[in-house]
Amino acid sequence: MRRSLAAVLMFLVLSLPALAESPRVVDRAGLLTAEEMLALERRCGEVAGRYRMDVALLTVDGTGGEELIEFCRQYYNEGGYGYGERMDGVLFVVDIGAGNWALHLKGAARELFGEPAKAAVVGGAEAHLAVKEYPAALARFVEDVDAFLASSVPAREEQSPSAPDFELLLALVAALLLLIALIHGIVESVRARRERGQAHR
Numbered sequence: 272m273r274r275s276l277a278a279v280l281m282f283l284v285l286s287l288p289a290l291a292e293s294p295r296v297v298d299r300a301g302l303l304t305a306e307e308m309l310a311l312e313r314r315c316g317e318v319a320g321r322y323r324m325d326v327a328l329l330t331v332d333g334t335g336g337e338e339l340i341e342f343c344r345q346y347y348n349e350g351g352y353g354y355g356e357r358m359d360g361v362l363f364v365v366d367i368g369a370g371n372w373a374l375h376l377k378g379a380a381r382e383l384f385g386e387p388a389k390a391a392v393v394g395g396a397e398a399h400l401a402v403k404e405y406p407a408a409l410a411r412f413v414e415d416v417d418a419f420l421a422s423s424v425p426a427r428e429e430q431s432p433s434a435p436d437f438e439l440l441l442a443l444v445a446a447l448l449l450l451i452a453l454i455h456g457i458v459e460s461v462r463a464r465r466e467r468g469q470a471h472r
Contacts, residue, residue, distance in 0.1 A: 325360025
């Protein structure tokens with residue numbers, strides 16, 4: 272019983288990040304290996320957590336006739352992305368079907384990324400897209416967003432104390448689950464001792 276409960280609790284702890292938020296890297300066009308997706312997911316998470324500014328990537332092979340910019344807006348809003356009430360964040364979409372890309376900015380990102388900034392964070396990625404180096408293009412975009420935010424909002428975390436700290440929440444939930452498991456183990460141990468004591472009488 273104790274082993275089963277511990278296994279369930281461990282599964283819940285490990286699954287919390289996946290259940291609590293949408294993946295930041297979605298490769299519908301099949302351009303990335305599993306390793307590349309994991310590396311990009313980790314990097315996007317690092318940048319998003321550091322600046323409280325979501326960073327998401329999406330590849331598609333066509334949008335079913337929908338305008339790409341509208342497709343981006345709808346995907347971002349319905350995907351649960353963004354920090355805070357204004358859903359601060361950036362979404363970079365590559366459409367290999369149309370040979371095009373789009374950048375969607377939400378909340379504080381719309382104020383931070385003026386036209387020069389947009390050109391700066393997408394310019395490096397465009398060079399890779401021109402020669403169909405898709406993994407390199409996506410990685411370059413994330414690095415350029417990181418560099419821009421580092422120079423523009425270095426103290427953003429300190430300025431947003433009310434923003435939800437997802438990592439702290441996960442730690443608290445994990446600690447609570449482990450505490451429950453520990454208490455359960457103690458109760459089971461005491462019960463087993465009593466049963467053995469009664470059996471010897």
